[in-house]
Amino acid sequence: MIDIQKLKEIMANNLKKQLNRKGISQTMMARDLNIPEMTVSNWVKGKTYPRPDKIQLMADYFGITRTQLTEEAPSNLTPLAPQTxxxxxxxxxxxxxxxxxxxxxxxxxxxxxxxxxxxxxxxxxxxxxxxxxxxxxxxxxxxxxxxxxxxxxxxxxxxxxxxxxxxxxxxxxxxxxxxxxxxxxxxxxxxxxxxxxxxxxxxxxxxxxx
Known part of the structure; x- marks a missing residue:
């Protein structure tokens, strides 16, 4: 059985991580993607879950794959040093x-x-x-x-x-x-x-x- 609340929490955590990585606020992302700020706020708080088209829109915005927003990241991986x-x-x-x-x-x-x-x-x-x-x-x-x-x-x-x-x-x-x-x-x-x-x-x- 799918745990909807767990999916919302994973999405919320991944979204916050990407916002921090890019150094942008919820307000800025909402404006850039033409999405209501309250909608973005509800995603970040884990209250609601975005539609597939919005997930793809955010993935393109952050330059990542959809799974980096929808799936829980493994905790035992050592990140490689990024290119400059x-x-x-x-x-x-x-x-x-x-x-x-x-x-x-x-x-x-x-x-x-x-x-x-x-x-x-x-x-x-x-x-x-x-x-x-x-x-x-x-x-x-x-x-x-x-x-x-x-x-x-x-x-x-x-x-x-x-x-x-x-x-x-x-x-x-x-x-x-x-x-x-x-x-x-x-x-x-x-x-x-x-x-x-x-x-x-x-x-x-x-x-x-x-």
Whole structure:
């Protein structure tokens, strides 16, 4: 006899594991897959079980097989060391070039794919102290390429005629968008027609080299 509750628990555990592996939230996955957030929440809590088409949709989203969501993983297996992938570090942006064009890359940082969120990723090196204490000067900030971020999130933003990428917190007041530094010693930057700026991604995390 099939234990439906056990299947729900296995699905819930595997789904949480994949969300953590990719570094994304339930809300982000729901938005990316166009699934109601409450539906995803019920799957993660083990309250309901997804339909086969939704299981396949999530498997494709995570880049895994369906069984990695539906079956209990053996506990006696030793995981192999994953291959690393190169994440580009952007420097000065060449006018008219795609953000991740080779001309814009100064170096690469190699990361384990198991520790990375989904999407097109790049690093920016924080310059200056405008985002301290949140982001220290010289930190390497991992950014996921996307044209919009939620209010209050830290974004990578192109300024100075799309030639310089900076990190600032996005604040919206009506139709006005403000680039806010976390350091109170710096002034906000209000995006206007005379002071244009363009969001190119959301800051995910930062690291520092010794």
């Amino acid at each position: 992938v190169p994440i580009p570090v952007l420097g000065t942006i060449a006018c008219g070039e795609p953000i991740l064009a080779e001309e814009n890359v100064t170096e690469y940082i190699y990361e384990s794919p198991d520790q990375l969120p989904s999407g097109n990723l790049f690093y920016l090196k924080a310059k200056g102290t405008s985002m301290e204490p949140t982001i220290p000067d010289g930190s390497y900030v991992l950014v996921r390429e996307q044209p919009e971020v939620e209010n209050g999130a830290i974004a990578a933003v192109l300024v100075n005629g799309d030639t310089e990428a900076t990190l600032k917190r996005i604040k919206r007041q009506g139709d006005m968008v403000i680039l806010m530094p976390d350091n109170p010693n710096y002034s906000p930057f209000i995006i206007t027609r005379d002071n244009p700026a363009r969001i190119i991604g959301q800051a995910i995390q930062f690291t520092q080299k010794l």
